[in-house]
Amino acid sequence: MNPDNYSVHWLKPSDAAQAAEVEARVHAPEHRAGRELIEKQLTAKEWEGRNLSLGLYYRELGVADAAENRQLVGFGLVFVMHDRQEMAEFFDAPLPPELPARQRTLYVSDWGIDAKHRRAARLMSRKFTDIVSAREDLRQLSMDAFSTPDYTAKWSEHEKFMASLGYRLTSHHPFHDAKLNRPMYWLYFQRIAPETRASHARMEKRIAALRAAGDDVYHSEEYLRTLYGHFDLMEEPFTESAPRPVRSTALTSMRIAASRYRITHASGIAALKSRGSLRFELDLASPPGLDRYTDLECLAPGDERGVIRSGKHLGFYHALAEHHAQALGMQIGLLYADDQPIAGLIGFLWQRCFYLVHLTRARPFAQFYADEVALIKLVERCAREKSCDRIDLSQLDRAPLGKRTKRTWPARLRRLAGKLVGKLP
Numbered sequence: 160m161n162p163d164n165y166s167v168h169w170l171k172p173s174d175a176a177q178a179a180e181v182e183a184r185v186h187a188p189e190h191r192a193g194r195e196l197i198e199k200q201l202t203a204k205e206w207e208g209r210n211l212s213l214g215l216y217y218r219e220l221g222v223a224d225a226a227e228n229r230q231l232v233g234f235g236l237v238f239v240m241h242d243r244q245e246m247a248e249f250f251d252a253p254l255p256p257e258l259p260a261r262q263r264t265l266y267v268s269d270w271g272i273d274a275k276h277r278r279a280a281r282l283m284s285r286k287f288t289d290i291v292s293a294r295e296d297l298r299q300l301s302m303d304a305f306s307t308p309d310y311t312a313k314w315s316e317h318e319k320f321m322a323s324l325g326y327r328l329t330s331h332h333p334f335h336d337a338k339l340n341r342p343m344y345w346l347y348f349q350r351i352a353p354e355t356r357a358s359h360a361r362m363e364k365r366i367a368a369l370r371a372a373g374d375d376v377y378h379s380e381e382y383l384r385t386l387y388g389h390f391d392l393m394e395e396p397f398t399e400s401a402p403r404p405v406r407s408t409a410l411t412s413m414r415i416a417a418s419r420y421r422i423t424h425a426s427g428i429a430a431l432k433s434r435g436s437l438r439f440e441l442d443l444a445s446p447p448g449l450d451r452y453t454d455l456e457c458l459a460p461g462d463e464r465g466v467i468r469s470g471k472h473l474g475f476y477h478a479l480a481e482h483h484a485q486a487l488g489m490q491i492g493l494l495y496a497d498d499q500p501i502a503g504l505i506g507f508l509w510q511r512c513f514y515l516v517h518l519t520r521a522r523p524f525a526q527f528y529a530d531e532v533a534l535i536k537l538v539e540r541c542a543r544e545k546s547c548d549r550i551d552l553s554q555l556d557r558a559p560l561g562k563r564t565k566r567t568w569p570a571r572l573r574r575l576a577g578k579l580v581g582k583l584p
Contacts, residue, residue: 162282164218165218167214167216167282168213169471170201172198172201172202176198177214185274190310200236208474209470211291215276216229217229232279233276233279235267239263242262244261246264247260252336265291265302266302284320284323293387294478295384295478302347302350303345306331306346307344311331331345332344332347366383375512375514376488376510377514379487382487385475431501431527435497438494439537441491442490443485444480444484453466453473458521459521459522460525465505476505490508491503492533502521504533508547511548512547512549518530
């Protein structure tokens with residue numbers, strides 16, 4: 160086996176057909192989930208930011224490592240479950256009384272490798288171990304799975320493999336699957352300390368190099384550790400040799416530009432006010448606050464997606480909001496017309512600089528430039544409260560990986576940003 164022939168990538172809903180083909184080659188018919196169920200699980204958990212599924216891909220040497228040149232030869236379907244009750248309800252399985260119902264867990268739905276590529280399985284398992292070990296919210300979680308009696312015996316035989324992942328099969332609980340009309344087992348894998356010294360050292364070296372590359376919020380330890388956990392920085396185009404540019408402008412000049420904007424765009428602001436009393440709220444980020452923002456992104460025109468660009472992006476921002484909002488000064492701003500949210504923004508108030516990363520508006524209010532008004536409200540609030548000295552737009556709709564989203568900024572917003580910060584990146 161030549162490791163250079165293989166690569167490991169996130170498994171997405173669009174990969175369901177290939178995963179089903181692999182499954183058909185490695186599992187007996189009664190052990191297959193099928194394309195429909197695989198796609199259903201991937202779609203639901205990808206959207207919710209709870210998809211940890213991986214794919215092992217093979218390509219011939221000398222062929223470009225592009226998606227169309229890769230062949231899926233193995234996969235692992237793994238999802239973060241809110242609790243075991245969610246598992247029981249989704250699969251209509253009785254919850255074992257010995258297991259805590261309201262405990263978060265990792266659910267392994269399937270794990271399969273083509274026989275002739277089985278020696279490469281360790282590449283995927285090592286990647287999975289790195290991901291779980293790097294994320295604070297996953298590091299201590301146990302693992303659960305459903306299995307037939309035959310496969311339960313096989314799981315028991317692979318104790319060494321499971322230990323390399325950081326788990327030990329502790330108990331198996333029999334039940335009768337009414338839908339399939341056959342006996343099944345609910346498997347419980349206890350979390351143990353895996354041998355991850357090498358991967359931990361790689362992660363620490365990588366984070367240290369990235370932190371040394373800049374002194375903005377995007378190079379802070381909390382941001383980078385969360386980023387590493389949700390995106391594989393070994394593969395993503397994020398390198399210490401090419402740190403993100405930071406362009407910010409003094410709040411005073413932005414306030415002047417905001418005042419001029421109010422004069423030149425009075426008609427649009429008046430149109431918004433006719434829909435209701437305008438109110439701008441800026442609060443420390445929280446998961447419920449992030450949900451309100453993502454509801455707005457769902458209503459944005461076209462393909463304008465930032466936080467909900469993918470499940471990994473959504474999971475990344477949820478982790479920041481839940482664990483590091485205070486340390487990073489993560490803020491969520493919402494513009495209301497009466498009680499209806501019409502525009503929103505996300506940023507970080509860090510070391511007296513406000514880093515704006517995402518800006519959105521609901522489709523019915525796009526024609527009135529609601530997102531621009533939200534930006535102006537942010538400038539005015541920062542100036543009024545003297546909470547920061549500068550506002551940075553260098554990563555607007557590029558975060559967290561410094562890559563452009565599909566959004567094409569209209570000329571009017573480019574002009575506004577030009578007044579505020581010189582030009583959009």
